[in-house]
Amino acid sequence: EPEVTQTPSHQVTQMGQEVILRCVPISNHLYFYWYRQILGQKVEFLVSFYNNEISEKSEIFDDQFSVERPDGSNFTLKIRSTKLEDSAMYFCASSALGQGAGGYTFGSGTRLTVV
Amino acid sequence: QKEVEQDPGPLSVPEGAIVSLNCTYSNSAFQYFMWYRQYSRKGPELLMYTYSSGNKEDGRFTAQVDKSSKYISLFIRDSQPSDSATYLCAMSASGEYSTLTFGKGTMLLVSP
Numbered sequence: 001e002p003e004v005t006q007t008p009s010h011q012v013t014q015m016g017q018e019v020i021l022r023c024v025p026i027s028n029h030l031y032f033y034w035y036r037q038i039l040g041q042k043v044e045f046l047v048s049f050y051n052n053e054i055s056e057k058s059e060i061f062d063d064q065f066s067v068e069r070p071d072g073s074n075f076t077l078k079i080r081s082t083k084l085e086d087s088a089m090y091f092c093a094s095s096a097l098g099q100g101a102g103g104y105t106f107g108s109g110t111r112l113t114v115v
Numbered sequence: 116q117k118e119v120e121q122d123p124g125p126l127s128v129p130e131g132a133i134v135s136l137n138c139t140y141s142n143s144a145f146q147y148f149m150w151y152r153q154y155s156r157k158g159p160e161l162l163m164y165t166y167s168s169g170n171k172e173d174g175r176f177t178a179q180v181d182k183s184s185k186y187i188s189l190f191i192r193d194s195q196p197s198d199s200a201t202y203l204c205a206m207s208a209s210g211e212y213s214t215l216t217f218g219k220g221t222m223l224l225v226s227p
Contacts, residue, residue: 004158033214035215041219042119042217042218042219042220043159043203043205043215043217044217045214045215045216048214056214058214089156091158091159093158102147102149102161102164104161104215105161106151106158106159106160107158108156108157108158109156109157109158111156
């Protein structure tokens, strides 16, 4: 079964450092998303991406965050200057045209720890 | 008022029991309702997807949506130890590339 692949599985970084989280969505999917889950909290929407541009973003997704699809297969989330409160599981997801809300496939996540 | 509320549990049941998991919501614009299962340190895995009100059955799982009460349920029949996981409800207002609003998740423990 096709999978969304995320790397690394765990990243530890110092406060103030830049991090890039990487995702390889399912190959025929056109919509891409990042969500995050702070320990013990809800899964929260960050950003959606379609046709090489951001479709929608949440209040969490401020100027410190950016997304990119650099080469047609990878989808990345960059955090420019990490804060302690950025520590969370970050999930990438993708969906195909016409599948809608029920067509999301999530990756296994990257656990980001900011120290 | 929080948009989606879900009792975090844990809910402990013996193997073979019928499990009932529930969410309430406040946003009447939600029309698409999902249940995800999440194992520890893994991503959410879609279990059930329902549009608008009504019931949907898939094997041991039944999802119910009551939009008039803003209440959704997931029933698991003949629960197994392998069903032990966190169950997340999620909702969206639109279908195409819509953003999901999640509940906090209910941890289910099924003992042999």
